[in-house]
Amino acid sequence: DTGVSQDPRHKITKRGQNVTFRCDPISEHNRLYWYRQTLGQGPEFLTYFQNEAQLEKSRLLSDRFSAERPKGSFSTLEIQRTEQGDSAMYLCASSPKVRISGNTIYFGEGSWLTVV
Amino acid sequence: RKEVEQDPGPFNVPEGATVAFNCTYSNSASQSFFWYRQDCRKEPKLLMSVYSSGNEDGRFTAQLNRASQYISLLIRDSKLSDSATYLCVVSGGYNKLIFGAGTRLAVHP
Numbered sequence: 509d510t511g512v513s514q515d516p517r518h519k520i521t522k523r524g525q526n527v528t529f530r531c532d533p534i535s536e537h538n539r540l541y542w543y544r545q546t547l548g549q550g551p552e553f554l555t556y557f558q559n560e561a562q563l564e565k566s567r568l569l570s571d572r573f574s575a576e577r578p579k580g581s582f583s584t585l586e587i588q589r590t591e592q593g594d595s596a597m598y599l600c601a602s603s604p605k606v607r608i609s610g611n612t613i614y615f616g617e618g619s620w621l622t623v624v
Numbered sequence: 625r626k627e628v629e630q631d632p633g634p635f636n637v638p639e640g641a642t643v644a645f646n647c648t649y650s651n652s653a654s655q656s657f658f659w660y661r662q663d664c665r666k667e668p669k670l671l672m673s674v675y676s677s678g679n680e681d682g683r684f685t686a687q688l689n690r691a692s693q694y695i696s697l698l699i700r701d702s703k704l705s706d707s708a709t710y711l712c713v714v715s716g717g718y719n720k721l722i723f724g725a726g727t728r729l730a731v732h733p
Contacts (some may be wrong), residue, residue, distance in 0.1 A: 539719070541720065543723075547634070548725070548726075549725050550628075550668075550723035550724050550725045551668060551711075551723045551727070552723070552724045553720050553721075553722065554714070556719060556720055564719070564720070590665075597665075599667060599668075605733050606716075607655075607656070608656070608715050608719050608720060608721055609656055609658075609673070609715070610656070610660070610670040610673055610713065610721070611670065611673065611697035613693070613721060615667040615668060615669075616667065617664075617666070617667050618667050620665075
Protein backbone atom coordinates (compact mmCIF):
# COMPACT_ATOMS: atom_id res chain seq x y z
CA ASP A 509 0.00 0.00 0.00
CA THR A 510 1.63 3.27 -1.08
CA GLY A 511 -0.86 5.63 0.57
CA VAL A 512 -0.45 7.72 3.72
CA SER A 513 -0.20 5.47 6.76
CA GLN A 514 -0.74 6.40 10.38
CA ASP A 515 0.13 4.56 13.54
CA PRO A 516 -1.39 3.71 15.93
CA ARG A 517 -4.88 3.78 14.54
CA HIS A 518 -6.41 3.82 18.00
CA LYS A 519 -4.99 4.90 21.34
CA ILE A 520 -6.64 5.03 24.74
CA THR A 521 -4.65 6.84 27.37
CA LYS A 522 -5.10 8.19 30.85
CA ARG A 523 -5.24 11.91 31.44
CA GLY A 524 -1.77 13.29 32.02
CA GLN A 525 0.06 10.70 29.94
CA ASN A 526 2.06 11.52 26.81
CA VAL A 527 1.15 10.06 23.43
CA THR A 528 2.89 10.04 20.08
CA PHE A 529 1.44 9.44 16.65
CA ARG A 530 3.41 8.62 13.55
CA CYS A 531 2.63 9.42 9.94
CA ASP A 532 4.34 7.99 6.88
CA PRO A 533 3.46 10.09 3.84
CA ILE A 534 3.52 9.05 0.21
CA SER A 535 7.22 8.77 -0.49
CA GLU A 536 7.63 11.45 -3.15
CA HIS A 537 5.50 14.05 -1.37
CA ASN A 538 7.33 17.09 0.04
CA ARG A 539 4.45 18.39 2.12
CA LEU A 540 2.97 16.80 5.20
CA TYR A 541 -0.03 18.07 7.16
CA TRP A 542 -1.58 17.35 10.53
CA TYR A 543 -5.26 18.01 11.20
CA ARG A 544 -7.41 17.35 14.25
CA GLN A 545 -11.07 16.43 14.06
CA THR A 546 -13.37 16.37 17.07
CA LEU A 547 -16.91 15.01 17.12
CA GLY A 548 -19.30 17.07 15.03
CA GLN A 549 -16.56 19.27 13.56
CA GLY A 550 -14.60 19.25 10.35
CA PRO A 551 -10.85 18.68 10.31
CA GLU A 552 -8.96 21.63 11.80
CA PHE A 553 -5.52 22.50 10.50
CA LEU A 554 -2.74 22.04 13.05
CA THR A 555 0.54 22.32 11.18
CA TYR A 556 2.37 21.54 7.99
CA PHE A 557 5.88 20.70 6.89
CA GLN A 558 7.68 21.17 3.65
CA ASN A 559 10.42 18.58 3.75
CA GLU A 560 11.82 18.85 7.29
CA ALA A 561 10.84 22.50 7.81
CA GLN A 562 7.72 23.24 9.84
CA LEU A 563 6.34 26.18 7.92
CA GLU A 564 3.08 26.91 9.68
CA LYS A 565 1.52 26.15 13.04
CA SER A 566 -2.06 26.83 14.06
CA ARG A 567 -2.91 28.57 17.30
CA LEU A 568 -4.67 25.30 18.12
CA LEU A 569 -1.25 23.74 18.58
CA SER A 570 -0.68 24.52 22.24
CA ASP A 571 2.63 24.14 24.04
CA ARG A 572 1.69 20.56 24.87
CA PHE A 573 1.74 19.64 21.19
CA SER A 574 4.89 19.17 19.17
CA ALA A 575 5.35 17.88 15.66
CA GLU A 576 8.54 16.89 13.93
CA ARG A 577 9.64 15.64 10.57
CA PRO A 578 13.33 15.12 11.19
CA LYS A 579 14.48 13.77 7.84
CA GLY A 580 11.72 15.09 5.66
CA SER A 581 10.09 11.68 5.50
CA PHE A 582 7.87 10.43 8.32
CA SER A 583 6.46 12.77 10.95
CA THR A 584 5.51 12.44 14.59
CA LEU A 585 2.92 14.36 16.57
CA GLU A 586 3.42 14.24 20.33
CA ILE A 587 0.89 15.37 22.89
CA GLN A 588 2.22 15.85 26.39
CA ARG A 589 0.12 15.75 29.56
CA THR A 590 -3.01 14.74 27.67
CA GLU A 591 -6.36 16.24 28.62
CA GLN A 592 -9.84 14.93 27.91
CA GLY A 593 -10.30 17.71 25.37
CA ASP A 594 -7.51 16.17 23.31
CA SER A 595 -9.77 13.24 22.45
CA ALA A 596 -10.12 13.43 18.69
CA MET A 597 -9.07 11.91 15.40
CA TYR A 598 -5.66 13.11 14.28
CA LEU A 599 -5.40 13.11 10.52
CA CYS A 600 -2.21 13.20 8.53
CA ALA A 601 -2.08 14.16 4.87
CA SER A 602 0.63 14.62 2.29
CA SER A 603 0.92 16.36 -1.04
CA PRO A 604 3.54 17.19 -3.62
CA LYS A 605 4.98 20.69 -3.85
CA VAL A 606 2.23 22.24 -5.96
CA ARG A 607 -0.67 24.57 -5.24
CA ILE A 608 -2.84 22.72 -2.76
CA SER A 609 -5.83 21.04 -4.30
CA GLY A 610 -8.33 18.38 -3.42
CA ASN A 611 -6.80 16.37 -6.23
CA THR A 612 -3.27 16.50 -4.89
CA ILE A 613 -3.65 15.99 -1.13
CA TYR A 614 -3.95 12.48 0.25
CA PHE A 615 -5.26 11.71 3.72
CA GLY A 616 -4.37 8.85 5.98
CA GLU A 617 -7.06 6.91 7.80
CA GLY A 618 -6.47 8.85 10.99
CA SER A 619 -5.36 8.06 14.52
CA TRP A 620 -8.11 8.03 17.12
CA LEU A 621 -7.20 9.25 20.59
CA THR A 622 -9.39 8.72 23.61
CA VAL A 623 -8.26 10.31 26.87
CA VAL A 624 -9.94 8.83 29.95
CA ARG B 625 -16.34 33.96 12.74
CA LYS B 626 -15.25 30.63 11.22
CA GLU B 627 -13.50 30.75 7.85
CA VAL B 628 -15.92 28.24 6.34
CA GLU B 629 -19.49 27.98 7.59
CA GLN B 630 -22.04 25.29 6.86
CA ASP B 631 -25.47 24.35 8.10
CA PRO B 632 -24.74 21.34 10.34
CA GLY B 633 -28.02 19.60 9.56
CA PRO B 634 -28.85 16.81 9.85
CA PHE B 635 -30.81 16.64 6.66
CA ASN B 636 -33.14 13.64 6.74
CA VAL B 637 -34.53 12.90 3.28
CA PRO B 638 -36.25 9.97 1.57
CA GLU B 639 -34.61 8.09 -1.25
CA GLY B 640 -35.07 9.89 -4.54
CA ALA B 641 -35.21 13.35 -2.98
CA THR B 642 -33.16 16.33 -4.10
CA VAL B 643 -31.15 18.00 -1.36
CA ALA B 644 -29.02 21.14 -1.39
CA PHE B 645 -26.19 22.14 0.92
CA ASN B 646 -24.85 25.64 1.28
CA CYS B 647 -21.57 27.01 2.48
CA THR B 648 -20.06 30.46 2.91
CA TYR B 649 -16.41 31.38 3.25
CA SER B 650 -14.83 34.49 4.68
CA ASN B 651 -11.51 34.82 2.85
CA SER B 652 -12.13 36.52 -0.47
CA ALA B 653 -8.60 35.55 -1.56
CA SER B 654 -9.45 31.83 -1.53
CA GLN B 655 -8.63 30.31 -4.89
CA SER B 656 -9.83 26.73 -4.84
CA PHE B 657 -13.01 25.12 -3.59
CA PHE B 658 -14.07 21.55 -2.99
CA TRP B 659 -16.70 19.31 -1.55
CA TYR B 660 -15.52 16.33 0.46
CA ARG B 661 -17.53 13.39 1.71
CA GLN B 662 -16.79 11.80 5.06
CA ASP B 663 -18.27 8.53 6.28
CA CYS B 664 -18.54 7.83 9.99
CA ARG B 665 -15.11 7.43 11.59
CA LYS B 666 -13.34 7.52 8.23
CA GLU B 667 -11.02 10.02 6.61
CA PRO B 668 -12.53 12.69 4.33
CA LYS B 669 -12.51 11.93 0.62
CA LEU B 670 -12.75 14.34 -2.28
CA LEU B 671 -16.21 14.35 -3.84
CA MET B 672 -15.65 17.09 -6.40
CA SER B 673 -13.91 20.35 -7.10
CA VAL B 674 -16.03 23.47 -7.52
CA TYR B 675 -15.52 25.82 -10.44
CA SER B 676 -16.87 29.31 -11.06
CA SER B 677 -18.82 28.12 -14.07
CA GLY B 678 -20.50 25.41 -12.00
CA ASN B 679 -19.86 21.74 -12.59
CA GLU B 680 -21.72 18.49 -12.54
CA ASP B 681 -20.70 14.93 -11.81
CA GLY B 682 -23.57 12.54 -12.30
CA ARG B 683 -26.19 13.32 -9.66
CA PHE B 684 -24.00 15.96 -8.02
CA THR B 685 -23.88 19.61 -9.05
CA ALA B 686 -21.61 22.20 -7.44
CA GLN B 687 -21.88 25.96 -7.80
CA LEU B 688 -19.61 28.80 -6.75
CA ASN B 689 -20.53 32.46 -6.38
CA ARG B 690 -17.33 34.38 -5.74
CA ALA B 691 -19.10 37.71 -5.31
CA SER B 692 -21.22 36.32 -2.48
CA GLN B 693 -18.48 33.94 -1.26
CA TYR B 694 -21.00 31.15 -1.42
CA ILE B 695 -20.69 27.52 -2.48
CA SER B 696 -23.46 24.99 -2.97
CA LEU B 697 -23.85 21.27 -3.58
CA LEU B 698 -26.99 19.75 -5.05
CA ILE B 699 -27.64 16.03 -4.87
CA ARG B 700 -30.41 14.70 -7.08
CA ASP B 701 -32.17 11.35 -6.76
CA SER B 702 -30.66 10.65 -3.34
CA LYS B 703 -29.51 7.10 -2.62
CA LEU B 704 -29.15 5.36 0.71
CA SER B 705 -25.42 5.26 0.01
CA ASP B 706 -25.29 9.07 -0.07
CA SER B 707 -25.74 9.12 3.71
CA ALA B 708 -22.59 10.79 5.03
CA THR B 709 -21.22 14.13 6.16
CA TYR B 710 -20.45 16.62 3.40
CA LEU B 711 -17.59 18.99 4.06
CA CYS B 712 -17.16 22.31 2.30
CA VAL B 713 -13.46 23.03 1.79
CA VAL B 714 -11.55 26.07 0.57
CA SER B 715 -7.88 26.61 0.01
CA GLY B 716 -6.22 28.70 2.71
CA GLY B 717 -3.58 30.27 0.59
CA TYR B 718 -1.22 28.18 -1.50
CA ASN B 719 -0.54 25.50 0.98
CA LYS B 720 -3.46 24.26 3.04
CA LEU B 721 -7.13 23.33 3.00
CA ILE B 722 -9.68 24.83 5.40
CA PHE B 723 -12.67 22.63 6.21
CA GLY B 724 -16.16 23.56 7.28
CA ALA B 725 -17.78 21.70 10.14
CA GLY B 726 -19.77 19.55 7.72
CA THR B 727 -23.42 18.92 6.97
CA ARG B 728 -24.82 15.53 7.88
CA LEU B 729 -27.12 13.81 5.40
CA ALA B 730 -29.28 10.80 6.25
CA VAL B 731 -31.20 9.21 3.39
CA HIS B 732 -33.96 6.85 4.47
CA PRO B 733 -35.99 4.27 2.51
